[in-house]
Amino acid sequence: MYRTLVLVMRPVCCHSIRSRSCLHKAAFAHRRPFSFCVPAALVLQRRAYSLDSLSSGPGRPTLGSSSQQSHTERTSPSTALTHRNLSAVALQGQSRQLCQYDFLDLGEVDENVRRAQSGKKKSHLIVDPHLAKLVTQHLEPEDAKCVILECNPGPGVLTRSLLNAGAQRVVALEGDKHFLHDLQELEGHLSGQLEVVHCDFFRMDPIGKGNMKPPVTSSEKLFTDLGISETSWTDDIPVKVVGILAPHQERSMLLKMVYALFERLSVYRYGRIELNLFISEMEYLKLMARPGNMLNYRAFSVLWQMACDIELLHKEPRESFVMSKPSKSSKKGKIANDHMCLVRLRPRADLFSGGLTPSNASTLLMMVKQCLARRKVKLIDRLNQWSPDSGSKLLSEVGMPDDILTGYVYPEEYLQLFQLMDKSQQFTQSWLYEEILENTQREGWG
């Protein structure tokens, strides 16, 4: 059945190349809110090389109805990549179920914007196909072993782009019910590469103890449902997360995630989860601030730099994104050059090799937070506060001058200091060990 369909379609595709202008018009005429029509221009470049690797696929159920099957029956990694590129163009007036080999339409910007803005919750969304493709390239979706969690895809532009690029398994975590339907429809048209879950990644594992209702879930439930099991820290990256942090939650999310990372709680229970997040440039500057930059060098920069390889993948002006539920009053010029930065936060495999464990990590967190609450104080004063008269000895062991300020100490040096402290008798008697980094507003996140 599959072969026949392909055979039927081939001439159509060829035809479409020839008569792109005609098709283009057709696509416009045939506008539905959820249209799979492809603007011809987009398809052309891809097709040029994809057509030749055409026929090497096992027989697969192609109809949307049968893709309701359970997730366990999944396309094998080797084939999907090739097949994804075998996209077809829906014919004018022809209404049929989409098969997995179809090249998914990323939509027109205007239309995407309209859909994105109809969202009920406030968040930034990707609407521009070019941007989506760019992000897709950075995510290296062809890595077959890796699951991609996409947070709040909204109109699903990036989702489609990821699938087009051959991602084996994309999980769309959508917190806004409004977008759920369309995403689920897409899920229905595919054969398991996409799973849609009503879940807000950024509200996962909440503070309260009450019953959780979608979109709020626990990471445990989500990962069990998805069938993702715990992996060892030194294993390969099991999951990549891609998402956009809303400006009001940036800092608290970054803090929450880094706490979880060090103690291997929440999603980090399942291994080295890689985050690919769009954050504001201002936050990025803080995240990446180096010692000596007294304004931006903060506790969370130290912790993230200590824990992860951080890479700036891409910078994109904020205007490229669309605010769902747009608000009238935009805050005026926080930073002149208002960009969103796509940052990859890939946890280091050797983080827990030198004496740091998820158990004593809470003390490290406490230490770093106390040290960097102010950057222009002497490190020795802090150390002496925890264990009187021990500071100078400790500093000389690490080879740091006595008068160094906390804002001049590198993340690796903090880690080294901590490892030394943790071994010493005097420090473990200190109140630092009795204090628990408690945050009334984020209970359970240590």
Next chain:
Amino acid sequence: MEKLTWEKKNKLKQQQHLQKKCSGTVKEKPAPKSQSSKSISKMLPGTTHKTISTTAKKTTPLTQTSKKKKTLSDQIRAAVYPVATSAAATVKVVKPRTVSEEKKKDLKNQHLREVGRIQTDGDADGKAKELERTLVQKVDQWTSSGMSELLHDGDGEANACGDFQQSVRSYLEACVFTENIDRAHRFLLSQHRMRGRRKLLNTDVYNIMMRLWAKKGMLHQIGRMFILLEEAGLKPNPRSYCAALECMGRNPNCSPNVITRCLSRMKEDGISVDDLFNQSVFRQDERDMVLKAVHTIQPDYLPGLNPNTSESYTSLVRDLYTQRADHQYPKLDFTQAELQERFQRQLSVEQACTVTIDSVETAKPVTENMTKMREQLTKHRAQWRTILLQALRESKMILVNTNTKDYRLNLYPYLCLLEDKEYVEIMIQSVANLPPSGESLRLLAADLGNRVFTKYAVRQKHQNHIVEKLANIYNTYTELLAKDTKEFNILPREKWCNLEMEQSSGPMLQGGELSWPHIITLELGTHLVDMMVKNLKINSDILNPSHERKLIPILYHMYTFRSTRQIGFIKPHPILIQMQQEATETKLTFDSYVMPMLCPPVPWTSVKFGAYLLTPTKLMRSVDGAVQHEELLEKCQNLHAVMDSLNQLGSCAWRINKPLLDIIISIFNDRGSDKLDIPPPLSEAPKIPQFNPHDHTYTPSEKAELRKDVVNAKRKCSEMHSLRMNALYQLSIANHIRDDVFWFPHNMDFRGRTYPCPPYFNHLGSDVTRAILVFAEGKPLGPKGLDWLKIHLVNLTGLKKRSSQEGRLEYANSIMEDILDSADNPLNGKKWWMNADEPWQALACCKEIASAVRSPDPTKFISNFPVHQDGSCNGLQHYAALGRDVIGATSVNLMPCDVPQDVYSGVAQQVEELRAHDAERGLKVAQVLEGFINRKVVKQTVMTVVYGVTRYGGRLQIEKRLKEIDEFPKDHVWDASQYLVRMVFGALKEMFTGTREIQDWLTESARLISKSGHTVEWVTPLGLPIIQPYHRARTQVIKSTMQCINLQINYDAKERPDTVKQKNAFPPNFIHSLDSTHMMLTALHCYSAGLTFVSVHDCFWTHALTVDTMNKICREQFVALHSQPILEELSNFLLKKYCTGPITEAKKKKYQEYKTLMQLLAKVPETGEFDLERVKESTYFFS
């Protein structure tokens, strides 16, 4: 361009034409050019025509740039506008004409709409105009009625540099106090030399210096100051001349010529000699010196007495003040000599500033470990004192020299105000009081700073020789209160004022002491905390010899994190906590104002003077640093009624109910009891789970759970500790004064609700503290007294809420056996009292009933017991009365009924009906809730809805209730509470339609007022001015070596108002201001009827004998209060306040908003049919 000019011409023609045709009455020069609009607006003073014409013209320049389509419509609007205002009818004439000019059909439609809109605009405009006209008339009336001082305040400029001025003045005062003339002089000169700062100074800043020179008799220096004043472009005020004359008075050989010159120059400045004496504050012998100087020129001069004759009382209390023939003010059961002796005792307490008393834990047996720990602590304290003393001296040495730039404020003078030892004592005291979980640096610093200030204020009074004068006046004042003197027909405040007037020589009692700006207090406090953290140390092996010995600090500074903010905390070292807990020391040191007063409080006679003898007290409490309330009060001329009611509440003498206190202390020292609300000691606290972070056997999630447990256990411990300490303080204070009679001075919050000043122990407290307080004065029960006691007891149990008085009495009689048993065997008997809502008060009442019943003649039994009468849902009562809402009034007992109406049950019932309906329709939540809806679930929400609880808060309240029900399925708590809160709100809206309308009107008014950039202000029917202190937050950073403190200041009147808070808080605040007015009125009338009366907001207390009289007064005053046109007056006040200022016609939008505001304010909600007089017959109104 051509087109544009054509359009312009055409429009002008059209306009002129229209005006000619339609508005013969509007005599207005048609503007030939659009630019001229400005000149017109200048020419015509604030009339309606002006506004309208300019608005019309303002649109012109706009239209020129826009597209043609828009221009046309605008043009028409511009043309129609002035006409529309003159008469709505004329618009109709215009309409066909404009339309006929149009050709395009779609455009035509648009214009039809446009014109239609204009027409309604025109109508509205007509109304607005009408309103403005009436307003102008009203303003004339008001200004003549003398209410104006509250309206047009020029606070803009005065406020702008207020904070800085206050800092400078308090700095100078501090220098003056320590006689550091040199520093003060250098400082003022440096401020004066910097142009930027000079602008911020005012005459009073210079006066401080003049005063100082006057004391030294240095006339030439004062002359220099006058020159500086002139340089700064300031005018000398009466106080400046006072200083000059004082200096001349001090110089025995000052030539009369000099004085004459001074007096004549004063005259030139428009200041009379009388002004000097009326508008200045005199300290020490200043007044006599000034008088001496004046006498050299005018030997016969007598200062004209204060023209303090603004005795215009509002109609509510006019009779009370003017017809006193049948008033009988109560006397105290003390002789004058006794009262004078008590004054001396109180004075010495306040002079010491702190009181050290025995804790009630003294009764516990002393263990060996305890003795050891106590010794250790004492030993260490001695060391700490020495170390701190040294550190303080060192830091002063550093500070005195480091300040190279004189213009900067320096803490040095503030560290010289007290003896070094006193600072050290304050610091040591705060170490002892630090809770084990630590205290945020900001609070700790504020606490320390305030203590220094209080001590300084007391010392300042000494220095100004106020104490002697105070003693003189107080001793004479006692004749008003004592039992062995004649009857007086005047109120305490009047007596006090008269006495002050008689003894006018010497210093004035209100010495004009400045309070410090909040920042100074904090800076000083932080400095002291820093000193403590750096210097206080202890050996690390003191408890555990196995530890290596080294000196470790007993306090450490760290940060805690809330969301993304970090908060500096000072925490005691675990070793210190352990020592303190094991030592359980038996002495407690308090600030003197924490204790009740031992003599009747000083009556409030002005905003700044009253309550305690020496300790500075605010008439109106406010957030630290908020000054707008005080400014408003000072502007207000007649606060007599308010002050008199505060004085009345403070005049009530109290005693301890000793048998009750002993029972409570015994339980407290045993193991406490959660059920009886006696906090157990920390030994009863859950153990903090020990968990070793290095233990690898735990999985991360188990560890997270464990950590959560630790955090919870810690939190629980610190909660328990603070409850326990609070109870310890209350009981210890009570125990300390167990044989005494004492008084609670009162002040009020910014809405006029009254509170006793002593913070821990007072009659507003918990059931426990209320139970151990009785009136010092006893009165026979009289014929109905015993019945009242019984009814009171039943009320305290919380049973029989829906029974009539007779029913309650019957019930009480039926359980006399239980009552007597409770009284006789409280802890070993049947313990009936323990199940009451308010067990301790119930027990006290049982004992009182038992004694009365067993006395030979219960009617003659002398009872000291206070009987309470509670308003039933007081907030709704006021709303119902305001709206004259029949249904609402009935459900909150304004209408006489045979049995008390219970609004909570009513709401519960209605909610239940709706629920049943929903359940039938298959709604899951409704089905789950079956059988769970009752009075208790909805009560708190209903009660607080009046006070503006939001759905969010309401849901939390209901959630709490539902969680308390064990049988209720926990999974549904959230849904169910969400559902219920919706139902309750709905039910309330239906039952209290009038309430909702008024609430909405108030909210909307506040919203518009706030949006227009103003703060909501109003005046209670008793004349108390109220202002809402909610503004947008601004951050202020206080830098210190330890950390920077970020202050979020959201009360700064210079910032724009916080609209959300302003609007949400207005209805509840307004209702609170009314209930406080009702309470004050009742208090005043009770006083003149000779009753003992105190209040806990809407719960009134008196002797059993006088309950009936109080009830009568309470109802009469409620009727009297609501017979005033309260909402109309509010509307008038707001209109006058916010709608008579110069209108800025700059923007049409602004004007539109202004108009809407005016219309809204003028549109007082309509009232219903309820006959207010019925309240007088209602038994259950307060019961």
